[in-house]
Every structure is written in C-alpha cells, then in structure tokens.
Amino acid sequence: MKTRILGFVALAAVAVMLVVALFVVPADLNQGDAQRIMYPHVASAWLGYLSFGVTALAGILWLWKRDLRFDAVAVAGAEIGVMFTAFAIWGGMMWGRPIWGVFWQWEDPRLTTTALLLALYVGYLLFRRLTDDPERRATRAAIVGIVAAVDIPIVHFSVEWWRGLHQTATIGSPDRVLNPAAPMVFVGTLLGTLAAFMLAWLYFMIRRYQLARAELGREEQVRRERIEAARAPHPAASPTEVAR
Amino acid sequence: MTDAGYVIAAYGVIVGGLALYTLSLWRRLRAVQRADDEGR
Numbered sequence: 001m002k003t004r005i006l007g008f009v010a011l012a013a014v015a016v017m018l019v020v021a022l023f024v025v026p027a028d029l030n031q032g033d034a035q036r037i038m039y040p041h042v043a044s045a046w047l048g049y050l051s052f053g054v055t056a057l058a059g060i061l062w063l064w065k066r067d068l069r070f071d072a073v074a075v076a077g078a079e080i081g082v083m084f085t086a087f088a089i090w091g092g093m094m095w096g097r098p099i100w101g102v103f104w105q106w107e108d109p110r111l112t113t114t115a116l117l118l119a120l121y122v123g124y125l126l127f128r129r130l131t132d133d134p135e136r137r138a139t140r141a142a143i144v145g146i147v148a149a150v151d152i153p154i155v156h157f158s159v160e161w162w163r164g165l166h167q168t169a170t171i172g173s174p175d176r177v178l179n180p181a182a183p184m185v186f187v188g189t190l191l192g193t194l195a196a197f198m199l200a201w202l203y204f205m206i207r208r209y210q211l212a213r214a215e216l217g218r219e220e221q222v223r224r225e226r227i228e229a230a231r232a233p234h235p236a237a238s239p240t241e242v243a244r
Numbered sequence: 245m246t247d248a249g250y251v252i253a254a255y256g257v258i259v260g261g262l263a264l265y266t267l268s269l270w271r272r273l274r275a276v277q278r279a280d281d282e283g284r
Contacts, residue, residue, distance in 0.1 A: 018259065034247045037250065040254070041254070083265055091254045094254035210273065218279055218280060
C-alpha cells in the first residue's frame with residue numbers, strides 16, 4: 001500500500017516537473033528550447049550512476065553476507081540503471097544534434113565511456129541468465145557488477161581528464177552547488193526534476209526488488225517440485241523396466 | 245528538424261520509457277504471482 005502511494009506521488013511529481021520544464025521555465029538565451037532536454041538528461045545520468053553504484057554495493061554485501069536479498073537489490077539496480085543510462089544517452093543525442101551539430105561523436109570520452117557503461121550492465125543482465133543456480137548466479141553477477149562499477153568514476157571524471165565535446169561536470173564541487181553558473185530558475189528546475197525522477201527510481205527499485213524476490217521464490221518452488229517428481233516412483237514404468 | 249522536434253523526441257522517449265517500464269514491472273509481478281497461485 002505504501003509503495004502504491006509512493007508510485008502515485010512519483011507520478012504526480014514527474015508530471016509537475018514535466019510541465020515546469022517544458023512550459024514554465026523560460027528557454028535558454030543561447031541554446032533556446034533544446035536546453036529543456038538537459039533536465040531529464042542530467043537527472044537520468046545521475047540516477048544511472050546511483051543505480052549501478054547500488055548494484056556494486058549490493059554485490060559486495062552478497063559476497064560478504066551471502067544473503068540473496070542483496071542479489072535481488074543488485075539486479076534491480078542494474079536493470080533500472082540500464083534504463084536511466086539509456087535515457088541519458090538518448091536525451092544527450094537529442095540535445096547534441098541542434099547544439100553541437102552531431103548526434104554522437106566516438107572521440108568524446110564522456111560519450112564513449114557512458115556507452116561502455118551501458119554495454120557493461122546490459123552484459124551484466126545477460127550474464128545472469130547463464131546459470132539457474134541462484135547462489136552461483138549471485139556470486140558471478142556480483143563480481144561483474146563490482147568490476148563494471150570501475151567505469152562510473154571514469155565516466156564522471158572523463159570530462160576533467162580528457163578533452164572532448166562534452167562540457168565539464170554540471171555540479172563538480174560544493175562551491176558550484178552554492179554558486180551555480182546557471183540562473184537559479186534553471187538549477188531549481190534541474191534539482192526538481194532530479195527529485196521527481198528520484199521518487200520514480202525509488203518506486204521502481206522497490207517493485208523490481210519485489211519481483212526479483214518473487215522470481216527467486218518461484219524458482220525454488222519449481223526446483224522442489226522437480227526433485228519430488230524425480231524421487232516419486234514412475235507410474236508409467238512397465239514391469240520389465242522395474243525388474244531392470 | 246526544429247528544436248521543438250528534438251525536445252518532443254527526447255521527452256517522448258523518456259516519458260514513454262518510464263510508462264512502459266512501469267507497465268512491464270506490473271505485468272511481470274502479476275505473472276509471477278499468478279504462477280505462484282497456480283502452483284499451490
């Protein structure tokens with residue numbers, strides 16, 4: 001019930017922020033309406049980092065505590081992180097074409113490392129399908145999830161370490177949070193969109209965790225049924241087969 | 245394409261994606277619950 005309320009609150013928050021971002025906030029003086037894409041783009045990118053960070057942390061906790069609930073959190077983070085990272089890439093492409101003149105540039109370190117991050121966690125989700133054994137799957141996935149998370153700081157700092165098309169971090173230091181270069185109305189809309197998306201993220205995490213737990217319970221039930229079926233005497237066996 | 249076209253394309257995919265993922269989660273949860281009920 002509480003999760004359902006959270007879902008409705010998240011829906012309302014996202015709807016309000018969409019109206020604010022699209023119709024209330026003025027267009028940027030230099031970038032025009034295309035700048036409106038920045039609000040969901042940046043929020044999605046940050047939530048992608050957060051999701052993959054949760055996956056890595058849950059992987060560490062699984063390896064340490066051997067509790068499958070952490071594996072359920074890890075898979076929830078990976079799946080939701082893939083979605084938000086895909087949104088960030090798509091939004092960035094739609095903003096890049098009118099502002100940079102190109103949808104994509106492989107020479108740009110931020111773009112390329114973000115594409116790599118997406119590919120790594122899509123791989124993580126595919127890798128999980130290689131085995132049916134929940135414990136073996138959790139252990140292998142945890143290792144992949146932790147190793148893949150090394151790319152998160154590389155993505156974040158790529159704009160500082162290498163030269164490319166992408167601008168430097170939107171909020172890179174506490175000083176830039178308190179004294180942002182952009183007008184407060186833009187920063188407020190960005191943070192509002194982040195808060196609304198964060199509520200949606202939390203709702204998705206809870207629901208995806210519940211799904212992972214339910215799937216695990218179902219797998220366990222099927223396995224038990226198979227063992228019981230294998231132990232039971234086969235009713236169709238002929239007397240000759242029994243004699244053998 | 246105009247700036248507005250890119251804005252619509254960006255928001256359309258993101259909002260549509262959020263809606264589709266919500267629907268997908270809901271359907272997957274229901275499918276597992278139904279399978280559980282049938283198994284009992």
